[in-house]
Amino acid sequence: MPQLSDIPPQDRRRLWETMLLIRRFEEHIVDVYGQQEMQSPVHLYIGQEAVAAGVCLHLRPEDYLFSTHRSHGHCLAKGADVFSLYAEFYGRAAGCCRGKGGSMHPCAPEVGILGTTAIVGGGIPLATGAALASKLLGQGRVAVTLFGDGASEEGAFHESLNFAALKALPVVFVCENNFYATASPIHQRQPHDDIFRHAAGYGIPAAQVDGNDAAAVYFAAREAVQRARRGGGPSLIEARTYRWKGHVGPSCDWENGCRPKQELEQWMDRCPLERFTQRLLQSGDLTEQDIRGTLERTDVMLARELERAKHSPPPASSEVWRHVFHETK
Numbered sequence: 666m667p668q669l670s671d672i673p674p675q676d677r678r679r680l681w682e683t684m685l686l687i688r689r690f691e692e693h694i695v696d697v698y699g700q701q702e703m704q705s706p707v708h709l710y711i712g713q714e715a716v717a718a719g720v721c722l723h724l725r726p727e728d729y730l731f732s733t734h735r736s737h738g739h740c741l742a743k744g745a746d747v748f749s750l751y752a753e754f755y756g757r758a759a760g761c762c763r764g765k766g767g768s769m770h771p772c773a774p775e776v777g778i779l780g781t782t783a784i785v786g787g788g789i790p791l792a793t794g795a796a797l798a799s800k801l802l803g804q805g806r807v808a809v810t811l812f813g814d815g816a817s818e819e820g821a822f823h824e825s826l827n828f829a830a831l832k833a834l835p836v837v838f839v840c841e842n843n844f845y846a847t848a849s850p851i852h853q854r855q856p857h858d859d860i861f862r863h864a865a866g867y868g869i870p871a872a873q874v875d876g877n878d879a880a881a882v883y884f885a886a887r888e889a890v891q892r893a894r895r896g897g898g899p900s901l902i903e904a905r906t907y908r909w910k911g912h913v914g915p916s917c918d919w920e921n922g923c924r925p926k927q928e929l930e931q932w933m934d935r936c937p938l939e940r941f942t943q944r945l946l947q948s949g950d951l952t953e954q955d956i957r958g959t960l961e962r963t964d965v966m967l968a969r970e971l972e973r974a975k976h977s978p979p980p981a982s983s984e985v986w987r988h989v990f991h992e993t994k
């Protein structure tokens with residue numbers, strides 16, 4: 666059983682800082698969303714931060730990442746720019762998609778995020794294709810796709826696992842099993858909730874991990890990314906976790922009868938950020954002073970970038986048809 670001490674000290678710190686960045690990035694959205702100026706629908710990732718942080722720590726800027734409608738944490742962990750994300754959510758010209766994509770479609774090609782699709786399961790074949798290209802071109806790039814339990818019900822998931830196994834592609838499939846697709850619990854949709862078991866049918870190595878344990882995700886992802894990089898083919902990781910907010914928007918959804926309040930509270934008691942913070946305090950990697958300092962620096966930066974994004978100009982009306990269709994001249 667790997668220990669915290671098996672994670673290099675700089676990685677422990679980065680894991681924690683990345684989770685903190687994601688958590689606070691979204692809490693700033695929660696704070697301003699009611700002003701109704703940020704018009705993009707937002708699918709918040711709060712509660713699932715350990716997965717993005719633990720996976721992306723092993724990726725290089727040129728490695729590919731394909732995300733979903735719940736994209737913020739993935740993009741931040743891969744290194745996307747805070748300002749260009751916030752500006753995108755405000756529909757501003759300086760946004761990463763020039764204000765035309767919103768929160769569900771971010772791109773950051775400079776860090777391997779070529780585009781994001783909100784079609785459930787849509788990122789899985791794209792990552793498989795990127796991994797095929799990387800292999801054919803001998804680029805040594807790994808492709809990772811993070812997706813939900815709902816996406817594992819799409820044909821594209823099974824087709825992609827089959828093809829990736831057949832061609833031994835450098836792709837890592839990461840399923841964030843948060844037990845819900847919109848308001849639909851997994852036990853009403855699937856005969857069992859062990860998503861990692863699908864990998865056996867395709868002969869792909871798989872791991873099921875506690876997705877609220879950053880170290881557990883880190884170790885599983887390290888093995889999978891290393892396997893992909895050395896030509897060992899695809900892997901599937903199922904990270905079991907939970908989202909704290911409703912499917913979309915900044916409020917919780919237990920009030921609407923979408924899930925039991927008690928269930929949410931049990932998962933909140935297992936907060937991935939709080940658990941990892943406590944571990945790092947115990948190991949001496951963090952002090953209370955470090956925590957206060959980092960939190961303050963992170964909040965100052967996020968507040969500044971959010972304000973800057975909010976006050977940046979919208980796209981000119983002459984831009985409305987640009988970048989919508991492929992331009993041939």
Ligand SMILES: Cc1ncc(C[n+]2csc(CCOP(=O)(O)OP(=O)(O)O)c2C)c(N)n1
Pocket residue numbers: 734735783784785786812813814815816817843845846847912
């Ligand atoms: C092909 C497709 N079907 C349905 C939808 C509507 N939809 C958007 S998100 C979502 C649930 C996805 O659940 P999951 O994959 O578990 O991701 P989570 O929201 O839990 O992160 C659905 C059904 C869609 N966007 N695309």
Ligand SMILES: [Mg+2]
Pocket residue numbers: 813814815841842843844845846847
């Ligand atoms: Mg889900």
